[in-house]
Amino acid sequence: MSWRKERRAERGYHHGNLKEALLQAALGLIAEKGAAGFTFADAARMAGVSAAAPYRHFRDRDELLSSIAQRGFEQFEARLTAAWDDGRPDTVTAFERVGRAYLAFAREEPAFYNAMFESGLPVDANPALQAASERAFNIIRAAAERLAALAPPGTPRPPAMMMALHIWSMSHGVASLFSRGDAARRKLPMSPDELLEAEVLIYLRGLGFPTDRRPAAKSAEPPPVPPEASSGSGVPPGGPWGKPK
């Protein structure tokens, strides 16, 4: 390992770490100008190499984009996994934390999110990419599975896969429409996080899950799910949408 040339102000003929440098440069460029505006040549320039050099590491511009998306899905999976925390302290709380993690990722990693969901690259054309995407979705799926198992007795048990797809679509919808770029400037009555939280809570209630602790004004809904379902999930009094002033 002789590449302490990184420390040298001027690098020699060989870069020594070009692949990684290109990925980082691209990440920055995408965050700035979007996947559409990002150019291969710019990334090369930023890394201080000629325009042809990147082709030693990526077949073409799309493969660089795919690599970033791939990395993005991996980080995404990691963050969802951490948020889920295997359902602690209780399933509903953890479930909502996953939703917030989705939004947080979209907000905090705009470049990854862009490459993953907005770059228009064909995810299913790349098996590795598709697998990474699937692994991320499986976190939501697993969480939904656990949640479905807690469905109140007496009601038909919702299919976990469907729940997972529903939650995914809500998260993705809110993130795409309200939590990114220009769309974020739309004047909303509440933050994207609050919006999604309320949406998920209402949805879960629609499935029969008790989602708050206020004595419900309408019907007898015993809390039959033993240590669960009565969580610190922070539902404000007045329902999932604050006070109806």
Added chain:
Amino acid sequence: MSWRKERRAERGYHHGNLKEALLQAALGLIAEKGAAGFTFADAARMAGVSAAAPYRHFRDRDELLSSIAQRGFEQFEARLTAAWDDGRPDTVTAFERVGRAYLAFAREEPAFYNAMFESGLPVDANPALQAASERAFNIIRAAAERLAALAPPGTPRPPAMMMALHIWSMSHGVASLFSRGDAARRKLPMSPDELLEAEVLIYLRGLGFPTDRRPAAKSAEPPPVPPEASSGSGVPPGGPWGKPK
């Protein structure tokens, strides 16, 4: 009006209808290759003019894209309006029809949808575009308003704006993730339409709206909303997700 030259096989120096021809050409190209892949030069070629000609009608490529998005929002609004049909025959049925119209538009007008939601053009930078987008959203908003007014007594009335945003995010999420391009090839347990319908129904139920006619197994939920809320909205027996086999 002297432009019956359209009938002439060869047009003369002047096209006579270039602006419209360019819009149509672009629409076709975007449907084929996405807004990112669409090129100004290609549209010109397809219209049979030089590469510089389009600049007599659009400031640049982005303005052409904006024009298409604008037209898209107008058609979108028209379709949502028709689907809503002023809440006939009943609010819930009409509401769900709006959701399906959202998906149908995404499916049947991929070029418009792409320009509107996936091209990455700054909607709020163009006042006309933003206004058109707002008008489309206002259909959903109006529908939510009507729906909110029907909230069962005894429950806190949900803010209509929030409901509208929720429905929008669900529709957009399902359309983006499952109803377009490659993502549509994901293996789903149900069609995007069914997925969205179930999602909306569960959500509405979470708000306290009675969404089907089966004698509920759990609580006394009188149908207090006079001629409404018990609609032909086609909820299959077994809840919004078919039979839990």
Added chain:
DNA sequence: GGCTCATGTAAAAGCCGTTCACATGAGCTG
């Protein structure tokens, strides 16, 4: 020390967006 191969470069071809000076001819004006 010398070989070799991964890694980088320069140059070139082909495309695109955009601009500019110039051409054309449709419609008005008299």
Added chain:
DNA sequence: CAGCTCATGTGAACGGCTTTTACATGAGCC
């Protein structure tokens, strides 16, 4: 109908991007 004018289209040119090709460099290995 003659002639003018201005919207609309053309061709050439500039710079930038992607990608390929032939060639240069030097790091690691014998």
